[in-house]
């Protein structure tokens with residue numbers, strides 16, 4: 574442990590920080606509220622019925638202010654001055670449930686404790702059904718620069734399997750409202766491979782995405798997460814599990830249609846209309862940046878130290894109210910662990926994995942991966958081919974074993 578280590582007093586356990594890692598610095602804020610729970614989702618989020626009187630958006634915001642103040646104080650004790658905040662990402666859960674004023678309060682609570690870069694990227698996730706033109710105008714005026722909307726599909730029967738409560742057209746309408754309110758950067762999230770989704774449904778979703786004029790798309794294959802209502806339905810045989818061949822064909826369809834429309838991939842599941850449209854906050858995660866994750870269950874990473882907060886909003890609020898720091902645990906990554914993470918994340922980027930970082934055994938694996946047509950060598954980087962992107966997890970396994 575470095576002699577510069579500075580302890581953070583947490584309720585349990587104590588957290589030790591070394592210093593900033595030197596990459597861009599971002600802040601993630603977790604909003605743990607949803608109006609209803611989608612059957613596929615295992616994120617740390619709660620409905621009002623589940624929380625009862627134990628926690629509310631008000632108690633959460635108060636605790637968030639406390640956590641940000643304590644973190645800023647502790648960062649100030651590190652050897653390096655706290656960098657300006659390059660990116661903020663308010664995610665969830667459903668941040669749009671806080672309303673425009675609530676999200677403006679969230680941003681103010683960051684500004685009260687940290688210096689924001691003049692060109693900071695400030696994103697909020699939003700659910701289509703809890704947005705309106707005035708909402709986008711309010712958050713644009715407050716300083717948000719980017720909106721990410723969960724669209725998932727344009728097919729009514731697919732949305733129904735996913736338990737989504739918005740109509741097929743609402744996400745596109747919301748994206749247009751965000752653009753009209755002055756947002757240059759708008760993302761739509763898609764999920765593909767939902768049981769019952771046909772090729773024509775995916776095409777309709779892509780038509781809708783492209784009609785919205787957004788500059789960013791994230792597309793994820795449906796993951797059947799253990800413990801979710803979807804997993805129970807699949808186990809009972811009510812719904813088929815997503816089929817790998819179908820998922821691969823759908824991914825290729827998404828990539829070719831987005832690419833033809835000028836949205837090119839920059840990470841295996843993310844496409845953007847040019848460099849300025851890429852999500853800088855997520856690039857910080859993938860490229861070894863530092864970030865503070867605030868809010869229940871949020872994860873942080875600063876200079877090779879990783880910690881995670883208590884998950885339940887009531888416990889989170891109680892811990893901060895009693896003057897504690899809400900970390901539930903922490904770990905200092907070894908050089909090997911940092912290397913593994915770096916390989917896993919950078920290989921998924923279009924900019925690729927720096928070959929000079931590979932150990933001799935890994936370099937030999939990279940040579941085989943190139944010979945198999947799954948990646949190419951471009952300068953001193955290993956970059957996935959189109960087929961390699963379909964098999965990205967396998968490429969990572971081959972590199973690391």
Ligand SMILES: C[S@@+](CC[C@H](N)C(=O)[O-])C[C@H]1O[C@@H](n2cnc3c(N)ncnc32)[C@H](O)[C@@H]1O
Nearest residue numbers: 613614616665666667698723762793794795796
């Ligand atoms: C956690 S959500 C938060 C955004 C917002 N609440 C919403 O649902 O629109 C972020 C995105 O993760 C994706 N996601 C969540 N669970 C998933 C799963 N099991 N499989 C694939 N994608 C998932 C969805 O595309 C979703 O839009």
Ligand code: SF4
Nearest residue numbers: 607610611614665666
């Ligand atoms: S609205 Fe988003 S965060 Fe909430 S349950 Fe659905 S997918 Fe998860």
